[in-house]
Amino acid sequence: MTSTFLLTILLMIGLFFFIRGSIKDRTEIVTIACQDNQDNILSYLRDYFQTRSYKVISIEPETNKVSLEGLVSPSVFLTVFLSLLAGSGLFCFALVLSMLFSTETYLFIWLVIFSPLAGFFYWKGARKVEKVVFRLDENNQSTDTLITIQAHRDELIQLQTNFPFNYSVKE
Template structure:
């Protein structure tokens, strides 16, 4: 490879890093929904109050109940993660520094101005913090079954995992 192409190719790769970082921040604020089913060996009459108490302890409030009571919707505010905000800030600083270093080498006369990109790094955690705090909905469906109750839960994957761990002791 010619030495004339080293710096432009490094700039290209670093720019791709920056683009990937922007998409990483956008993905961190997206709402992901999954549905999972379990068969619990308890009748609905015993299980329903337990589930209501569980979701209320997790910070959800009862939002809607359908006419026969088999489908319930809970809503709660999701807080942003301080760790993820700090992590995104660190990634933004590393990415902006990398781009600034490459621009300094490519443009020796004005490349030092590229370090001004570091002034944009607080936007990464701010954007995440603004987008991650949202109202989250969990839909719970209870259907009678021959050996108990079929529970269908629709919500964020982390909430499904926590439900499984806490209520079912599966993991």
């Protein structure tokens, strides 16, 4: 019985860190070598990010650097999913506590009412302003244009799947 309680405690700790990690910042930097000219790439990136609700906040022509900001909305699906996950975890924890303390009443089952707090935590933390910064540089070794983009990981994946130019990712 004690081992079941300890395993349940470990699972609850894991659930806590999983819920906390749902709002973690996942900003990455990617460098892409593209075989098109800078004007075409710049206009494509500007239009692409504007269609994704990003607004230009600064342009530095001397360094070819553009900064954009956009409000990221939380996912309704993930809010419900985290609440259900927390509910099932708290339900299991309540069952283990009621077996451990041998109570005939279902006093511990009331812990489940705290499960919407996980969705509330995600909903408040995931609504934030995301920044996208990209810079265009000429590659000295070839005719390629180097594009360095700093953005959220999901935004970079979406951009790479929709990017119409021939490119290669540089490490």
